[in-house]
Amino acid sequence: MNFKSTRIFIGGLLAAMMLSAVLAGSATAAPQWRFDGTPLEGEETIVGAAEKSSLTLTGMTTTCANFLYEIKIKNSGGVGTGSVTDLPLFNCTTDTKCTVEAIEPKSFPWTANLKEVSGKNYIVISGVHVKIVYGNPLCVLFETEVEVTGNAGGLIENTTESATFNESSFSATGTKLNSFGTEVKWNGFFPAEAFQTKREHKLTVS
Amino acid sequence: MRKQRRKAVPVVVLALALAALGLTGSAQAKLVGEFTKFQYCPYTNTEVKKCMYAVTEGGEVKLGNKTVPITNKVVLQGGFGKPNETTLISKFYGATEGKPTLQPVAQSVPGGLAGVVPDASSPPLVKRLIKFFFENSITGLNSTLELAGPATNIEISEQHLNRKEGLGLKLPVKVHLENPFLGSKCYIGSDSSPVTWNLTTGPTSPTAPNTSIEGSFGQAEFKEEGLMLHVKEDVLVENNWSAPSVTGCGGILAFLVNPIVSSQLGTTTAGHNTAILKNTIDIATAAAVRFIDKENP
Numbered sequence: 007m008n009f010k011s012t013r014i015f016i017g018g019l020l021a022a023m024m025l026s027a028v029l030a031g032s033a034t035a036a037p038q039w040r041f042d043g044t045p046l047e048g049e050e051t052i053v054g055a056a057e058k059s060s061l062t063l064t065g066m067t068t069t070c071a072n073f074l075y076e077i078k079i080k081n082s083g084g085v086g087t088g089s090v091t092d093l094p095l096f097n098c099t100t101d102t103k104c105t106v107e108a109i110e111p112k113s114f115p116w117t118a119n120l121k122e123v124s125g126k127n128y129i130v131i132s133g134v135h136v137k138i139v140y141g142n143p144l145c146v147l148f149e150t151e152v153e154v155t156g157n158a159g160g161l162i163e164n165t166t167e168s169a170t171f172n173e174s175s176f177s178a179t180g181t182k183l184n185s186f187g188t189e190v191k192w193n194g195f196f197p198a199e200a201f202q203t204k205r206e207h208k209l210t211v212s
Numbered sequence: 213m214r215k216q217r218r219k220a221v222p223v224v225v226l227a228l229a230l231a232a233l234g235l236t237g238s239a240q241a242k243l244v245g246e247f248t249k250f251q252y253c254p255y256t257n258t259e260v261k262k263c264m265y266a267v268t269e270g271g272e273v274k275l276g277n278k279t280v281p282i283t284n285k286v287v288l289q290g291g292f293g294k295p296n297e298t299t300l301i302s303k304f305y306g307a308t309e310g311k312p313t314l315q316p317v318a319q320s321v322p323g324g325l326a327g328v329v330p331d332a333s334s335p336p337l338v339k340r341l342i343k344f345f346f347e348n349s350i351t352g353l354n355s356t357l358e359l360a361g362p363a364t365n366i367e368i369s370e371q372h373l374n375r376k377e378g379l380g381l382k383l384p385v386k387v388h389l390e391n392p393f394l395g396s397k398c399y400i401g402s403d404s405s406p407v408t409w410n411l412t413t414g415p416t417s418p419t420a421p422n423t424s425i426e427g428s429f430g431q432a433e434f435k436e437e438g439l440m441l442h443v444k445e446d447v448l449v450e451n452n453w454s455a456p457s458v459t460g461c462g463g464i465l466a467f468l469v470n471p472i473v474s475s476q477l478g479t480t481t482a483g484h485n486t487a488i489l490k491n492t493i494d495i496a497t498a499a500a501v502r503f504i505d506k507e508n509p
Contacts, residue, residue: 063432063433063434064431064432064433064434065433065434065435065438066434066438100438102434102437102438102439103437103438103439104438140438143497143499143500144439144497144499144500144503145438145439145497145500146262146434146438146439146440146441146495146496146497146500147438147441148497148499149261149294150370150371150374151371152374153374153375185432186374186429186432186443187374187376187413187428187429187430187431187432188429188430188431188432
């Protein structure tokens, strides 16, 4: 091996080492579900009830006083994944003359994967599908099935064990919910807690 | 007594005038604000569940070789009933008080008369007659979409429009070509054999050589505390329709002129035509329109 080829070999080795370091770095940076700081092994069910959750189409906001959810979570290949399996919604109203007769999530499960964007951790729910039936014969949507579909990204806050969905979290994750071909704004604060083997253990994402 | 009679006449006249005013007032629409656009919706018919007022503000109709841009606004108004549970399609009810359900608005045809009856390829008789029109600059050609048959032939599916799939609006029309040379009965399509547009806000699946195009539901906005839905930038498309033969062009010379117009249009079977309608749509329930009517006597 001459001097020049040795230089090329060392250069290639350094490049390969740098590349593997970058790949390793990105793998460890992927957010995982953790309980008391330790990555979750196996599956766990988390549940919660949203506070101040609302769905806004231009000119009409629908708010549900009781917005529960259930997500089955696990770490797969070093990345936190999950699926939304239930989302019962009760006591929903609007800020218009329309009432809410029924609101029903469809097409479960919805995938719920963790994602890091600019150093912050998000939960991205894909395949969201909610059917809403509005009441009051005067309401323009009376007896019309309104469908809200798309993806939703929420910012995870470890200190409060919660996820916050708002315009900023949707923008950061590149997610969007639609109804009537128009973007829907979803705002919500979702506290979470484990409900199986990890009950009362601190849930974090990192 | 004479004095009393003199007083009584003006009082009677005044009473009659007031009564007449009162009668006129009750016959007028009592809808106010945004709801006045639904004044010709048959909202008193209990089978009508929703009122619609749609304005086509742009788009184009391509028929064979000819494309006519929509530059003048066209109104489609009326109401529709409860959707069929299986097909999700509703029956349409036309505008009231003799107002047009589909407003006949002329659109200018690019190329004018020469575009559909070219001097060069016409038979000598047609050539001689058409010369007069060209020499006197009566060459402008308008195309007017008219509803073919009764308004009940229209079908609408609010759900399909919302979901951007399937038939959103079935509109049977006939195209009226208007120029003094062509006469007043030059049509493509008729009440019995209409041009049927199965318009969608979703993607189309046309016969070749046309390829799929996609409509858009547009931007939805709720107004009047949720009593009205205002949709702007709605796009309805259809590019798998066929056109029936041209009829009645040239009056008594129709047997000569119809084939010329047809040949200039070229192939008008499915896959060669396109309709793109850009609309602003307002919808309210008939119950809401009745409520506003009652609230404003």
